[in-house]
Amino acid sequence: MKRIGVFLCWCGSNIGGVVDIPKVAEAAAKMPNVVYVEENKYTCSEPGQEAIKKAIKEHNLNRVVVGACSPRMHETTFRRTVESVGFNPYMLEIANLREHCSWVHAGNPEKATVKAVDLVRTAVAKVGLNAPLHRSTIPVEKRALVLGGGIAGIQAALDLADSGHDVVLVEKEPTIGGRMAQLDKTFPTLDCSACILTPKMVDLAQHPKITLYSYSEVEKVDGYVGNFDVTIRRKGRSVNEDKCTGCGICYSKCPGKAKNEFDLGLGDRKAIYVPFPQAVPNVPVIDRDVCLYYQKGICKVCEKVCPTGSIEFDKEDELITERFGAIVAATGFQQFQSEAYGEYGYGKYKDVITGLEFERLVNASGPTGGKIKRPSDGEIPKNVVFIKCVGSRDEAKGKAYCSKACCMYTAKHAILLDEKIPGSQAFVFYMDVRTAGKDYEEFYQRATEQHGAQYIRGRVARIYEKGGKLMVVGEDTLLGEKVIVEADMVVLAAAMVARPDAGNVARTLGISYNQDSFFTEAHAKLRPVETNTAGIFLAGACQGPKDIPETVAQASAAAAKAGILLSRDELETDPMTIEVNTDLCSGCLWCKPICPYGAIDAVEIEERVGREMRKRQVAQVNASLCQGCGACTVACRDGAMNLKGYTNEQILAEVEALCL
Amino acid sequence: MRYAYYPGCTLHSSAKEYRLSTEAIAERLGIDLAEIPDWNCCGASSAHALNHDLSLALPARNLALAEEMGLDVVAPCAACFNRLAYAQHAVVTDKATAARIGQIAGRPVTGESRVRSLLDVVVSDVGAEALAEAASNKLEGLKVAAYYGCLLVRPPKVVDFDDPEQPTSLDSVIEAVGAEAVDWSHKTECCGAGLAVGRTDIVVKLVGEILAAAKEAGADLVITACPMCQANLDTRQRAAESASSETFNLPILYFTQLIGLAMGVDPRRLSLQSHTVDGWDLLVSKKVI
Numbered sequence: 001m002k003r004i005g006v007f008l009c010w011c012g013s014n015i016g017g018v019v020d021i022p023k024v025a026e027a028a029a030k031m032p033n034v035v036y037v038e039e040n041k042y043t044c045s046e047p048g049q050e051a052i053k054k055a056i057k058e059h060n061l062n063r064v065v066v067g068a069c070s071p072r073m074h075e076t077t078f079r080r081t082v083e084s085v086g087f088n089p090y091m092l093e094i095a096n097l098r099e100h101c102s103w104v105h106a107g108n109p110e111k112a113t114v115k116a117v118d119l120v121r122t123a124v125a126k127v128g129l130n131a132p133l134h135r136s137t138i139p140v141e142k143r144a145l146v147l148g149g150g151i152a153g154i155q156a157a158l159d160l161a162d163s164g165h166d167v168v169l170v171e172k173e174p175t176i177g178g179r180m181a182q183l184d185k186t187f188p189t190l191d192c193s194a195c196i197l198t199p200k201m202v203d204l205a206q207h208p209k210i211t212l213y214s215y216s217e218v219e220k221v222d223g224y225v226g227n228f229d230v231t232i233r234r235k236g237r238s239v240n241e242d243k244c245t246g247c248g249i250c251y252s253k254c255p256g257k258a259k260n261e262f263d264l265g266l267g268d269r270k271a272i273y274v275p276f277p278q279a280v281p282n283v284p285v286i287d288r289d290v291c292l293y294y295q296k297g298i299c300k301v302c303e304k305v306c307p308t309g310s311i312e313f314d315k316e317d318e319l320i321t322e323r324f325g326a327i328v329a330a331t332g333f334q335q336f337q338s339e340a341y342g343e344y345g346y347g348k349y350k351d352v353i354t355g356l357e358f359e360r361l362v363n364a365s366g367p368t369g370g371k372i373k374r375p376s377d378g379e380i381p382k383n384v385v386f387i388k389c390v391g392s393r394d395e396a397k398g399k400a401y402c403s404k405a406c407c408m409y410t411a412k413h414a415i416l417l418d419e420k421i422p423g424s425q426a427f428v429f430y431m432d433v434r435t436a437g438k439d440y441e442e443f444y445q446r447a448t449e450q451h452g453a454q455y456i457r458g459r460v461a462r463i464y465e466k467g468g469k470l471m472v473v474g475e476d477t478l479l480g481e482k483v484i485v486e487a488d489m490v491v492l493a494a495a496m497v498a499r500p501d502a503g504n505v506a507r508t509l510g511i512s513y514n515q516d517s518f519f520t521e522a523h524a525k526l527r528p529v530e531t532n533t534a535g536i537f538l539a540g541a542c543q544g545p546k547d548i549p550e551t552v553a554q555a556s557a558a559a560a561k562a563g564i565l566l567s568r569d570e571l572e573t574d575p576m577t578i579e580v581n582t583d584l585c586s587g588c589l590w591c592k593p594i595c596p597y598g599a600i601d602a603v604e605i606e607e608r609v610g611r612e613m614r615k616r617q618v619a620q621v622n623a624s625l626c627q628g629c630g631a632c633t634v635a636c637r638d639g640a641m642n643l644k645g646y647t648n649e650q651i652l653a654e655v656e657a658l659c660l
Numbered sequence: 661m662r663y664a665y666y667p668g669c670t671l672h673s674s675a676k677e678y679r680l681s682t683e684a685i686a687e688r689l690g691i692d693l694a695e696i697p698d699w700n701c702c703g704a705s706s707a708h709a710l711n712h713d714l715s716l717a718l719p720a721r722n723l724a725l726a727e728e729m730g731l732d733v734v735a736p737c738a739a740c741f742n743r744l745a746y747a748q749h750a751v752v753t754d755k756a757t758a759a760r761i762g763q764i765a766g767r768p769v770t771g772e773s774r775v776r777s778l779l780d781v782v783v784s785d786v787g788a789e790a791l792a793e794a795a796s797n798k799l800e801g802l803k804v805a806a807y808y809g810c811l812l813v814r815p816p817k818v819v820d821f822d823d824p825e826q827p828t829s830l831d832s833v834i835e836a837v838g839a840e841a842v843d844w845s846h847k848t849e850c851c852g853a854g855l856a857v858g859r860t861d862i863v864v865k866l867v868g869e870i871l872a873a874a875k876e877a878g879a880d881l882v883i884t885a886c887p888m889c890q891a892n893l894d895t896r897q898r899a900a901e902s903a904s905s906e907t908f909n910l911p912i913l914y915f916t917q918l919i920g921l922a923m924g925v926d927p928r929r930l931s932l933q934s935h936t937v938d939g940w941d942l943l944v945s946k947k948v949i
Contacts, residue, residue: 342825464845466876471845 002033002128005061006120007052009043009068011098016041018102020113024067027117031124035059044074049081056087063091063127067120069098088132090575090645095123118658125657129650133575138624140226141325142566145170147218147505148330150178151548152540152555154200156328159559161209165566168322169204170232174215175279176201178332179541182262182356184363184370186548187412188443194278194365201280214281219319221509224625225535226325226571234318238286239272244310246282248274250302258290260367263360266375267367272302277365286313326535326562329519330555331505333541336391336398336495343462344387346492350376351470352463354390354494355409362416372420374489377468381488384417385472386410386428387460392495392545393431399495399516404545406493407434411444413491414453426453427485429460429474437549456483463490496545510598511536518544529558537562576645577626578633580619582607584640587617591632591641599625600632661785664726664733664773665693668740669701675737675887677931681916682736682778684929688794689786689919693734696725702735702743705854716757717764719747723775724767736778736916738886742811742819744775749818777812779885779915780821783829791836795922798948799839804918805879805910806830806841807870808848809889824848830885833915837922844877846870851892860899863892868900871908880946881911881939883918890914894936911939921948 006028010016021039029037036059040048043066055061064087066078071094079089097116105112142165146157149171157169169176180186181201183193204210213234220231239250256271269275271291274284292299293313303311335356338346346352351374353361364370374381388410391398407430414426426447433455435444447453458475465471472485498517499505506513511531512520519538522530529537539555540546546554565571582605592600603620606613619640621632633641633648642648671679686693699722708715722744726733735741751758752771762768776784782791808830813822822829827847834841849870852863870893874882884890894912901907912935920930927949932939943949 342823345826348826462849464873466845466873 002063003035003059003061004031004033004063004065004124004127005036005038005052005055005059006031006034006065006067006124007043007055008037008039008120009048009066009097010039010041011043011069011102012041015068015097015102015116018106018109018112019097019116020109023113024097024116024120028067028120028124031121033063033128034124036061043068044077049077052078052081053085056082056085061087063093063130065093065095065120065123065127067095067097067116067123070094070096070100088134090133091127091130093123093127093130095119122654122657125653126650129647129653131644133644135572135575136623137570137572138224138226139570140566140568141228141323142166143168143322143324144562144566145218145228145230145322145324145327146330147327147509148178148332148540148542149173149176149204149212149214150330150332150540151180151197151200152332152542152551153178153328153330154197154204155552155555156330156537156539156559156562157204157210158200158207159556160328160562160566161207163559163563165209165563167207167210168232168324169210169212170216170218171212171214172217173275174237174283174285175275175281176204176212176214177276177278177280179356180548181276181278182264182363183359184366185412185416187408188437188439190412190415198278198280201278205280212281215285218505218508221327223323224622225533226565227624228324228327228535229321230324230327231319231321234320236288236315236317237283238288238291238312238315239284240310240312240315241281241283243308244283245308246274247307248284249305249307250311251284253301253305255299255301256287256290256292258287263367264354264357266357266360283310286311326537326565327509328537328539328555328558328562329505329509329511329531329542330539330558331499331502331542333496333545334499336497338390338492338494340397341390341492344390344460344490344492345463345465345470349463349465349470349490350374351381351488352490352492354492355406355413356494358413358491362413362420370420372417372489379488380421382421382423383425383427383485383487383489385460385470385485385487385490386413386426386493387490388428388430388493389459390492390494391497399497401495401516401545402434403493403495404434405496405547407432408437408440408443408547410491410493411435411447411453414447415451418451418453426451427472427487428453428455429472430455430457431459437547458483496541498542502542505542509533509536518542529554529561535565573624574628576628576643577623578621578628578630579642579644580621581640581642582618584638585618585636586638586640587619588637589617589619590637591619591635594631594635595626596629596631597625597627599627661690661781662692662694662731663776663781664729664731665695666699666702666722666726666733666735666740666744667695668735668737669704670737670887674891675914677934678736678887678890678914678916681914681920681930684925685916685920685923688923688925689782689790691734691781691786694729694731696722696729696733699725702740704739704743708743713761713764715743716747716750716761719744720751720761720769721765721767723748723751723771723773724762724765724769726773727770729773732774732776734776734778734781736885738777738809738811739888741775741777745818745820748773748775777819777821777885779812779829779833782915782919783832788832788836791833791919792838795837795919796924797838798924799837799918799922802839802946802948803842803878803880804834804839805844805874805877805882806834806847806915807874807882807884807889807893807912809884809886810848810850810853812885813848830883830915833919834883837919839918839922842874842877842879844873844879846873849873851889853888853892856888856892856896860896864896864899864903867892867896868904868906871897871900871910872904872906874910875906875908879910880942881913883913883915885915897937909937909942911935911937911942913939
C-alpha cells in the first residue's frame with residue numbers, strides 16, 4: 001500500500017511569497033496515494049525536520065515528497081532526516097519549488113502556483129514507483145600514490161606520511177626537487193631555495209612511511225577510488241640504488257659529455273651524472289644516448305672505478321604494479337617556448353635567456369658558479385632588460401592567462417642583479433605589476449626604491465644585435481615615447497605552461513584537463529584540490545600557474561583530502577547506479593564506449609535455453625565506477641539498462657503525470 | 661608552371677624595372693605568366709583607409725577573373741599581394757562576406773584561386789636547385805642584404821608564407837644564386853611606406869636606420885620584393901645620407917634583377933639604369949657586369 005506524505009515548504013517568503021502554498025496543499029491532498037499533506041515555513045530547520053519524522057511515524061508513511069528548494073541544497077539533509085527514523089532514504093523525492101519555480105517566475109504568481117502543483121504531481125508520480133535502495137561499500141587501500149617529486153609532491157607526501165599513511169612517490173627525473181631545486185632565492189623572503197627545499201627532500205627520503213621511486217613513471221592506472229591498480233615503470237638507471245654511496249668517483253672520471261638539462265643546457269654534465277649536488281637519491285644515472293658503453297661498447301670506466309660495484313649496465317626497465325587508495329597528481333610545469341616570439345631573438349641571440357635560465361646563472365651551483373655572465377662571451381653584464389608577460393596574457397602568440405609568479409620573480413631578479421653586480425641597471429618592460437600576496441607589494445617596492453630597478457610600461461617590439469650589444473626597442477607608454485635600451489643581456493619572463501605530456505598523464509589517470517592542459521579541479525572556488533574523478537587529487541602548478549606558498553598550501557590541502565579518504569576503512573557507494581536486465585540485454589555492448597567512466601565490461605553468463613546450458617555475453621556494470629549518468633540507458637537498444645532511482649518506468653510516470 | 665599574373669599599377673609606372681626584370685627571368689625559370697585580362701587596381705592603401713568592403717571588393721574582382729582562368733594568382737608587388745591575399749582570406753573564411761563582396765565586385769568570388777607573391781613562387785615552385793642551375797658564378801663574393809619590409813610576411817594568418825619575425829625566403833634566393841646573404845638586423849623594419857610624400861621626414865629617418873644597419877652588416881647592396889620599399893630606400897637615400905651624415909651608396913635592387921644578373925641577362929633588359937642610386941659602377945667593380 002503506497003502511503004505518500006507531501007511536505008510543502010514556504011522557505012520563508014522565498015517560495016511562499018510567490019507560490020500559493022495552501023492551494024498547492026489542497027491539490028496535493030487529492031493526488032493518488034497521498035495520505036498526508038503538511039505545510040512548513042522552514043522545512044530544513046530542526047522543527048521542520050522533526051515534523052517530517054513525526055508524520056512518518058504517526059501516519060505510517062512509506063514515501064515522502066518534499067516540495068522545497070533545489071535537491072542540490074537539501075536532498076542529503078532530508079535523506080538523513082528520514083533515515084534517522086528507519087525510513088529508506090531513497091523513498092524520498094524533492095519537487096524543486098524554488099529554483100525551478102518561485103525564483104524564476106516571481107513576476108507571475110498565478111502561473112507559478114499552477115506550475116508548483118504540476119511539479120508536486122510529477123514528484124508524487126515518481127515516488128510511487130521508488131524502490132528502497134541500499135548503499136554498499138568498497139574497501140579502501142590505505143596507501144597513497146603521489147605523482148611528481150617537486151615541492152608540491154614532496155609536501156603532499158610528507159603530510160600524508162606524517163598522518164600515518166603509507167605513501168609511494170613516483171618521480172620521472174633521477175632526482176626529486178623539481179623546479180624549486182633549480183631556483184636560487186625565493187620571494188619574498190629571499191630564502192635560498194635549496195636551503196629550504198633540501199631538508200624536506202631528505203625528510204622524504206628518510207621517512208619510514210614513504211617509498212621513493214625516482215627515475216620512474218606511471219604507465220597505467222586501473223581501478224577506482226580506494227582501489228587504484230597502478231603500473232609503474234622503474235626506468236633502468238644503470239646504477240644500483242642500494243649499493244651506491246654517492247661518492248661521485250664515477251662521474252669525475254667519465255669521459256662522456258652532454259648538455260646539462262638541470263642547467264637548461266647552459267652547462268655540461270657527464271654521461272653518468274647526478275643532476276645537481278644535493279640530488280635525492282644521491283645516486284647517479286647513466287644517459288644511455290651519450291654513454292660510450294651503450295653507444296659503442298667501449299669505456300666502462302665508471303664500473304672500473306666504482307668502489308662498491310654499483311654499476312649495472314644490464315639493468316633494464318622494470319614494471320611493477322601496486323594498489324593505492326588515493327592518488328595525488330603533482331606533475332608541475334615547464335616554461336613557455338620563447339622561440340615563438342621571433343622578435344625577441346630567443347634561440348638566435350645567446351644573451352637572450354629565460355627567467356629559469358637566469359636563475360641558473362645566479363645560482364651558486366649553476367654553470368657559472370653563481371656569477372651572472374653573458375652566455376655569449378662570459379662578460380659581466382651591466383644593463384639587463386627584463387621582459388615580462390612572454391607567452392602569457394597573449395592570445396595571439398601564447399597563452400591567454402596570467403602566469404601568476406612572473407611579476408614577483410622579475411622583481412626578485414632585479415634585486416639579485418643589483419646585489420651581485422654593483423653598478424648594474426635593471427630595466428623591466430611591463431604591462432602591469434601583479435604582486436598581490438603577503439609582503440609581495442613591499443618586495444616590489446623594494447626592487448624599485450632600494451635597488452634602482454627601472455620599470456618601463458610598454459612592450460618590446462624588437463631586439464637586434466649591434467656592436468655586441470642587444471638593442472631592445474620598446475615603448476614607454478606613460479611617456480608616450482619610443483625607448484631603445486642598449487642591453488648586455490635580456491631576460492624573458494617566460495610563462496608557466498603545462499608540460500608536453502600533461503594530456504597523457506591526465507588520460508592515464510582519467511582526469512580532465514583544460515585547453516591549456518592544466519588539470520581541472522572539481523570546483524574552481526570550493527573544491528580546488530579535488531578532481532571530478534573520485535580518489536584523485538591535485539597539487540601545484542599542474543593545476544594552474546602558481547607560486548611556492550600557494551603550491552605548498554595546495555599540497556597540504558590535497559594531502560588532507562586524500563587523508564580523509566584513506567582514514568576510512570571502507571567507502572559508501574551511491575546506490576543510484578545502473579542495473580542490467582540480462583533477460584533483455586543482447587550483449588551488443590554499444591553501451592561500453594558510451595560510458596565516460598569505463599564502468600561497463602562484457603561478461604559471460606550461463607543460462608538455460610530449453611534443455612541446454614548456453615553461454616552468452618552480456619553487459620556488466622561496475623557499481624563502484626558507475627556514476628549514474630544514464631548515458632548507457634539511452635544507447636541501449638533493448639532497454640536493458642535501467643538506472644536505479646531514475647528508472648525508465650519512473651521517468652515515464654513523471655511524463656504521464658505532467659503531460660497527460 | 662602557369663599563373664594568373666597580376667602586375668598591379670606600380671609595375672606599369674614607378675616600378676617598371678620590377679616588371680621588366682620579372683618578365684626577363686620568367687621564361688628561364690619556367691614561370692608562365694598569363695596576365696589577368698582587364699585587371700583593376702588592388703586598392704592598395706587608399707581603399708583600406710576609406711572603406712573595408714571597397715578594400716576587399718577591388719582585389720576580389722581580380723580574384724574572380726583569375727578563378728575564371730582556373731589559375732592561382734602571382735603578384736610581384738608586395739602590397740598588391742597583401743591586398744589580394746586579404747581578399748582571398750576574407751572570402752574563404754566567411755560565406756556571407758564572400759557573397760557581399762562578390763556582389764559589389766560584380767562577379768562571384770569563391771577564393772579557390774590561391775594568391776602567391778612572386779617571391780613565394782620563386783622559392784617554393786622554382787626552388788633553390790633550379791635557381792642555382794640557372795645562375796652562373798658571377799655573383800660570388802657579392803654581399804647582399806635581404807630587405808623584406810612589412811607586407812610580404814605579415815600578417816602570418818593571411819599571407820601564410822615564411823616567418824613574420826625571422827624570415828628566410830629572400831635570403832635563400834640570394835644564396836641560391838651564388839651571392840652571400842648578410843645577417844642583419846633590419847630585415848622587417850618598416851621603411852615608412854606611403855608616408856613618403858605626406859611625412860617625408862619620417863621616411864628619411866626610417867630609411868636611414870635601415871641603410872645604416874645594412875651597411876654595418878657589410879652589405880654591398882640591398883634587394884627587395886616591394887616597389888614601395890625600393891622607392892623609399894632608393895629615392896630617399898641621398899636625403900637620408902644628408903640627415904645622418906653617413907654615406908651609404910647602397911644600390912637597391914629588386915630580387916628579380918639580382919636573379920637576372922646571376923643568370924647573365926643583359927643588364928639593360930633588367931632596367932638597372934632606372935634606379936636613383938646607381939649600382940652600375942659597383943656591379944662592374946664586383947665583376948657582376
